[in-house]
Amino acid sequence: MKDIILKAENISKQYRLGQVGTGTMAHDLNRWWHQIRGKENPYLKIGDTNDRSTKGESDYVWALQDINFEVERGEILGIIGKNGAGKSTLLKILSRVTAPTTGSIKFGGRVASLLEVGTGFNGEMTGRENIYLNGAILGMTKKEITSKIDEIIEFSGCERYIDTPVKRYSSGMYVRLAFAVAAFLEPEILIVDEVLAVGDAEFQKKAIGKMQDISRSGGRTVLFVSHNMAAVKSLCTKGIVLEHGKVVFEGGIEAAIDNYFQEVQLVNDGRRVEIINDLLGVFTKWFIRDSDSFIISSDEKTNICFEFDSDENLKNCELGLVIRNFEGKILFGCNSRDYEGDYFDIKKRKYIFDIELVLPIIDGKYEIDIALVSNNNIIDQWVSETNLIVKNKFESVLDRKWRGELNLKTYFSYDELH
CATH class of the missing domain: 2.70.50.60 (abc- transporter (atp binding component) like domain)
Known part of the structure; x- marks a missing residue:
């Protein structure tokens, strides 16, 4: 029997372009009036598909539409797709940074996220203080954090600056420390966005090795987003491909990567190939x-x-x-x-x-x-x-x-x- 630790059902996210929040007060009142009458939100029936290359006809856009997938305990899921496909929006919903417009997510454990450089850190606090702060946010006791703190500091490579306010850290140091905290404080689900690209090659190798380690030996689950297909291929066991806010493929990681490239497997037909900047046409x-x-x-x-x-x-x-x-x-x-x-x-x-x-x-x-x-x-x-x-x-x-x-x-x- 499958041990499902994360299940996303019918996840959709709608945004109104040019607006903060849900739009005007009139829109909110209209939603409220439909809600008390037991009717569906009227704005769910409108909106353009998430395609940044085309001009839309509506003020509403669906960043995600009807996303469904399951992740087993100990699985490493790669989420891949072009820029603007909805990957970061999906991770923000899974991390509870933002709520879905429709749908629900069921979790089987604590979630730790690395979405942006320095997310969750207090710039005025030292690296050591931020370790305790992040650990507490994850639900760890002070004793549990203390038992891991030496390993965290050593892995991060920031020992010399660990008692310095993190506002003085470089972006690479931020990522090193944030990843070490998330990995060593043992959340059941670790969500990692493209932020590892900020680190140097040595740290990327170290981080990928650690994620493989915690999955294989610790039975923990990792959701990984990256444009580095070599890293995705070596790390992940399963993949989903997003396009225009929809899941277009779900399966083994090699098949997912092949599907990602499939749309651009163009056959040469002997014709001129889309010249952008051509002076004399030679x-x-x-x-x-x-x-x-x-x-x-x-x-x-x-x-x-x-x-x-x-x-x-x-x-x-x-x-x-x-x-x-x-x-x-x-x-x-x-x-x-x-x-x-x-x-x-x-x-x-x-x-x-x-x-x-x-x-x-x-x-x-x-x-x-x-x-x-x-x-x-x-x-x-x-x-x-x-x-x-x-x-x-x-x-x-x-x-x-x-x-x-x-x-x-x-x-x-x-x-x-x-």
């Missing part, structure tokens, strides 16, 4: 060599190819490539001159630029930027809306270093490839 498409999709495996050689059709002769050319993460930060950049050592010339013909890369990076979607320069003038530069999809074969890449190779090959005729 780039015609890009593709992965020997593949019919835009998905690559990390730590393996990959050939990213760009078709180029020049209608003029160009001298002293160089090609630059940049790969960015979902936040727009540049993770990798290379230039043909770094590897070829000199400029190249282009004639009025079709070419294919073949860039060979090895990218030992975490699972995710990455943006491709490409530029061609002649005599220090940009001839063509564009960003493709079709993402490069990386799927990691390893449990963790936190210790791996970047390495990349670029070979520029120009083919005088596109037909020579067939």
